[in-house]
Amino acid sequence: MTDKPFIARGFHSRRPTAPQDRLPPGQYETRDFPVLSAGPTPRVPLATWHFTVRDSTGRSVKWTWEEFQKLPHETPTVDIHCVTKWSKFDTRWEGVSVDTLLKSAHDAGLAEGRFVVAFCDGGYTTNLPIGDVAGGKAWVVFGYDGAPLPAEHGGPARLLVPHLYFWKSAKWVRGLQLLDRDEPGFWEQLGYHDRGDPWREQRYQGDP
């Protein structure tokens, strides 16, 4: 039984090769794009896909795939950071800014919320403060690296919130629920952080 951790002779963590100011604490750069998932890949026909923004009173706005495609597109290039410690730089996406969706919701009379929960095919959820998906910080993306987003990376569409740990960028997203109280999602219920800022290493509940 060991009291102190046993140090493995000659074992080193992966060496970060990236400039330190681009890499949040505890991360290392990868050129791959690892696939992590909490479940099997959902297969959703575009003909039946729709995206919903819903408020706490039950009012909602909805877009079919065609309608969604007609919204203004943006092509953000961003660094992404996974809580399992890999970071990938300069990933290129195409999608609709969440601001566009929130504005439509507002114009349709939906009540604003202080928090959102993204809900997805397969049942995955994640919660975020509204300030972290508004103001140009988040998108619902359907293109990656110049091509349609592959299913194993969240296609047809996923949430993209690059300034937070990547588990917040919910795959197979189908909508946003606006709430006044925070409601922990799939991983947050089991101890992951409600916000998840990689620059402050907010990995787990209780991390400042």
Next chain:
Amino acid sequence: MQVEQMRLDGNAAGGMLGELFARDVTAALATCGGCGKVGPVGALLEYGHGMGVVLRCPSCDTVMVRLVHAPGWLRLDVSGTSVLAIPDAVSVS
């Protein structure tokens, strides 16, 4: 790379589950809260890949077990498992 090619099974969660239970759990028989199927934990499908353990029913994909070891706490959610039958010793049956 398809997620289904990467998944493991309940055997891979044996060590982490062993932190919690005094006995081996991979041989335990778990009843799915979704469809009622009974099978060994070792035969459940494991997803999670570094964030934690997620064990799903091989029949209906219901999440039966979730396990995350965050600093200071090991959190377990078995709300998707209605009954867990754990044998007394490693039973080679």
Next chain:
Amino acid sequence: MTAAILGESNATRGIPEVSQPIAAPAAPRLEWRVATVIEVREETQRARTLVLDVPEWPGHHAGQHVDVRLVAEDGYQAQRSYSIGSAPEEKTIALTVERLEDGEVSPYLIDVLRPGDGLELRGPIGGYFVWDVAQRGPLLLVAGGSGIVPLMAMVRHHMLADDKTRARVPVRLLYSARRWDDVIYRDELARVAERPEVEVSFTLTRDAPSDWVGYRRRIDRAMIQDVSWPAAETPRAYVCGPTPLVESVATLLVEVGYDPMRVRTERFGPTGS
């Protein structure tokens, strides 16, 4: 959630009967221990066997694995599971590790670790993917790549039993590998196959030597029907290796009539290591 008690209640709850456990002491709590590397053996170009002396090792069953943990000076940690390849009868344990190109742990275990070094591990782990020669039924083992490791523990355990026991539980092993050079335990398997109660078949999926007379393709239904025990003999099957192979073979076995409760699987993930 309630923890049900085994025994008569199984029948009333419709839970399958679980036979009496083999005389086993109460399992000690899983703890991290520091084992010492006694010997390192080269198996193939990419695979090595680490023979370890583990203090207060409680013994293991064939099929079980250990979790290995590496901690760096700066506190960085990596952890992986490795199957035990040695028979339960041995005093030391042997882990056979295949080197993954961009792996984090396997390159350390193969390139850096040497006899005399310490290695932190916990185990043995697993009560589902285990086999003992006291179990009835002819045994079918299907391995893909490094999935051979836990099955080799079963083969070695079988080899150490007496003649009568071995004759009562004959073994058929089907081992799928990319090339002959990737086949681990080649020489030992050749010796094992000389025994009357053991049959070993290979299939090479990428490249075969020019004089190869074995199979040259992914495991399919025809191959399963050729090499496996007929379902009528109520065989037990253990399938281990890359996830796609394990799932495909398990499905095939059930299709040819194997009792799903007698087919046990252990998935190693995409590449099988």
